[in-house]
Amino acid sequence: MRGQPAPVGSTRPELVRALGRVADPAPDPRLCGLLGLPAPPPADVHTQVFVIESHPFASVHLGSEGMLGGEAADRVAGFWRTLGLDPPPDADRLGPLLDLYARLGDEELGAVGRQRHAVASARAALFWEHLASWLPAYLGGVTRVGDHFYRAWAGLMVEVLAAEAATMPERGHLPSALVLAPPPSDAGTRPRLLDSLLVPVRSGVVVTRADLARAGRELDLGVRLGERRYTLSALLDQDARPVLRWLGRLAARWARLHQDLHPGGLAPVGQWWAARARHTAAVLTAASATAPPGAPPGAPPGAPARVPC
């Protein structure tokens, strides 16, 4: 944080806070109305979007394993501690992060002089390092799996992020989590491909359960229920070539999507994510070209892998 210029212009803490609360289960219809959002859907839609498909945690999107916790979560918790705050157990979750951002925004509006500059610097660091670094990618996932309510919410969220970014001075570097990110997708073996493809920060793609189900439907393959790695592995077992090709197209779409998700001041971050997605698309396309043809009809599920990945 030290040495960074403070942001300029007004912030919108109440708007950020309200958008965070709307992401909680059973959002208040009155609040949704004030935000110009449609009526909220039943609670099971929230569960589908936030619990099953797309997980609103920095660590899931920036961590080297694409899972909760770990170094990525520690980095966020460390930021809380730097501010002299006890990090909550889910410090890297969307809600607490937006609340923290709003709180700093409130403090900034009430402060003067050096104090205001210090708070503004903290808010800018939070925004750049712990929100801008992953939140647009997460919101991209929501737009793919959400209903019209959550798509509208995600759209508004991206607008607000872009507007907040416009108040920040230009940064000369990417967020640390991206600078220190693990290597991109790797198709050397199947486990390595699976390891990298399902980790957003490596692949640039948020592969959801819904994506895999859609792949199965469109390719006329059986979708075996389980965690995503198991489901994807089963799809590859059945016919790797079209599955890899399908995933390659998905990655290419994500590369384009990242540009939409990172307008204005977020563009450097979007370019980084898009590059990862493009790389993944290329890796998958190449792998599909070398994969052997599909299994004969009636081959038992779970047969040995016949693809080089």
Add this chain to the structure above:
Amino acid sequence: MRLRGDTERLDRLEEQLRRARAVREAGGEPFYPGPSNAGLASFPPPERWDDWVELDSRSWPERSERHYLLVPTTCFNCESACGLLAYVDRESLTIRKLEGNPDHPGSRGRNCAKGPATINQVTDPDRILHPLRRAGPRGGGRWEQVSWDTALDDIAGRIRRAIEEDRRDEIMVHIGRPGEDGFTERVLASWGVDGHNSHTNICSSGGRTGYQFWMGIDRPSPDHANAAVVYLISSHLEAGHYFNPHAQRIIEARANGAKVIVLDTRLSNTATHADYWLAPQPGAEAAINLAICHHLITGHRYDAGFVRRWWNWEEYLTACRPDLPVTFESFHRALCEAYQGFTFEFAAAESGIPADTLREVAEVVAGAGTRFSAHNWRSAAAGNLGGWQVSRTIFMISALLGAVATPGGTFPNAWNKYVPRPIHVPPHPDMWNELTWPSEYPLAQNEMSFLLPHLLKDGWGRVEVYFTRVYNPVWTNPDGMSWAEVLTDEALVGCHVALTPTWNESAFLADYVLPVGHSPERHDTHSYEQYDGQWIGFRQPVVREARRRLGQSVDDTRASNPGEVWEENELWMELSWRIDPDGNLGIRRHHESRAAPGTKLTVEEYYGWMFEHSVPGLPEAAAAEGLSPLDYMRRHGAFEIRHGVGARHEEPVPDEELADVSIGAFGRVYSAAPAPVSPNVVPTGAPAADGDGRRAVGVLVDGDPAVRRGFPTPSGRLEFYSSTLAAWGWPEHAIPGSIESHVHPSALADDELVLISTFRLPTQIHTRSANAKWLDELAHTNPLWVHPSDARRLGAVGGGSPLDTGDVVRVETAIGHFVTKAWVTEGIRPGVVACSHHMGRWKPEGESGGQGQAMSTVALGHEGDSWSLTMRHGPRPYRSTDPDTARLWWTEVGVHQNLTFPVHPDPISGMHCWHQAVRVRRAQPGDRPGDVAVDTARSRQVYREWMAMTRPARGFSPDGDRRPPWLMRPLRPSAASYTIPPDAPHPDAPPGS
């Protein structure tokens, strides 16, 4: 995605939200409902507790809404008093489930398995719903339903006659699960009866004793969350059985980098999470503690400033080392000399743990500084002769480090506990009950409850009315068959009244079985030491409160409870009025309304007065929400009075408390000013006044001119040296030490092993949770833990193969044997076997009551002094109002091992020393798991052997008192009652009396 990029629109939204928020909050309503950081740990926000909507799971796939009133209460299973939130169906006014109360400062919404399982206990198809009276001989198994009036009139009449005929020592209430702090004691005090009996001397007295001799307060309050090192000597305590609030704070400490050290012979849940698991030979724990102390002392790794300021080292040097000048340097030298034998090598030889490991652990401890939280409760302190030295030596480590009442240290519990002064406080009863406080045990920490059968048989008295209150002495105590013998003898026990929500082995031997409520069916307040703060929790009958919120009036909790289940507060008030209907005995006035004199006190007035007058800050917090203090507690279920109490011993005594001051030896300060009336009546030691009647008010320390509050000990300091022990016949134990256990290897025959029997399972609680089907499904057996090396050795007897898991074994104790299955595991130290508490529930053939889910049916054999339980069959599926009882799949419920244990009263603490020397062999032909055989004549011999170790007040009292008056006592009699009367000794007094 199409972005509009319209910042003006965003600014309008921001402004719109700000305005709406301001308007709403100006009206006193939250703009953002619910916790701001709901996430994965969400709770229903309090503002929605009057109408919380959930989908009915049983209607799936139909989306059927259920509307609930959420009513807080506190759990009644273990002592932690965690907050619960009852989901009361607004339509049917039934409890649908119980979850955690996020407003509770201790448990913070997090519960162990036993909290939510309360719903099983509420809906238990076998529970007792109506008052019952035996319909044949006591123990005959036949019952008739009677009215509460019939039962209470009979019981009250017996009590009244006993009081009028000055047979007040024939009235006794024996407590299992404590309810509200001091409530039952005050009821008995109002009757003028010294009749309180507790289970504490089979539970925590050993641990309490060591703490009390140090600090005048008998429980520790470790601030685990802020510790750098957490040091535990506990088989179960922090594992979830008992102090779930501690467990969650240890988890926090670990997340912050704290090291956890666990001394436990058995691999407990806690030990599995430890950085250091030390599995010592049972009885070696104090030696390990002292080796660590020795390391701290000789390496000058202790906080000399704290020790100089707060230990009574000058008193020690004066009394024990007159050869040395009274300087701190001398004291350091004396400490080195006193503990020079406690080397790591000595501790290693005693414990079987390598000296290098002990040294490494000692270094970790030394590095903790004042962030050293330590806890010993039950476990080794409850297992061994002299076990009270385990807690005394663990506290010595804290006291050396200066980790007393520091962040991350250990506090006296009374500083982290709040007991509100009630509306009436009756005077101390003017009598002394030798059945509970025999003068053979003048220093006993609590009532000598487990000796009652022997004292009755020896003719020390009889009991006309004996209440067992949520207590099961036949099952829980050692030597249960001696209890069965006296409870079936009407000459010794005139009327046994079992107050219990559920059937138990002792209730089968009652004259009356009176149903009292579970946690959502009764009132109590609670407060426990769970962090550096003070809180009170409010247990309440939740349906009664739900009806009140809906505008209905309920004046009697029975009207809102299942069947005729009652709460105890109303029951005791009603019984007291029936004992003294005209007020002539002076009892009734303690149970009368202040607002309407001459009428009976109600629970509303009782708690309304308490919360209004005795809980600082509560009236203001309630007013801020537009509520009365009582309604605040009804709504939130808990209130935090203070956070961060800190080092109370350092607080200066206010000038108004200092009048006509005298300074005693070693700086003890006495004052003629009366003690201010405190709204907090938490029990502590009560140091004696000076010769002129001035009360002990504080202490001068280390040349500091201010009078500090100090500790409630005779010296006002932490008592490294106990003048009490020295004066009452135990000078050899006047400073912390190590006492050789009755199961020390030198006391064991070659073929004997040590049996550990005290450990608990995190999902059960004594015998009370046996009516919770979820918990029974999780844990329902207690096999014998055997190390593989012992399994090989035991199996090799007679040339056999090693014992294997599932093999049936016979475990022989000093008075009998029990039969169980082996579980071969490396989770136990070689040479030690273990068998858990909770299990082995049974009912005799022919008994009509009982619990179908957790009790075996046995043939109860009795001939002379020989008793036997012969297993007939385990639980079986059965039809009831709960369809799940037809799905029971477990067929064994373990063995009732406590029946085969003789009493082992520690001569100082009075604690029953649970560890047993046993022989284990393969089962004999005809043995079945669950079988038990006991010889009560042999148990009498063992009782006498242990009684011979005592140093009775008659003979050792330095001043003619029965007991040092400063020591804590749950129900304290009048000062005059402490004097030993000049009458003859007891008729059948054992040797040593």
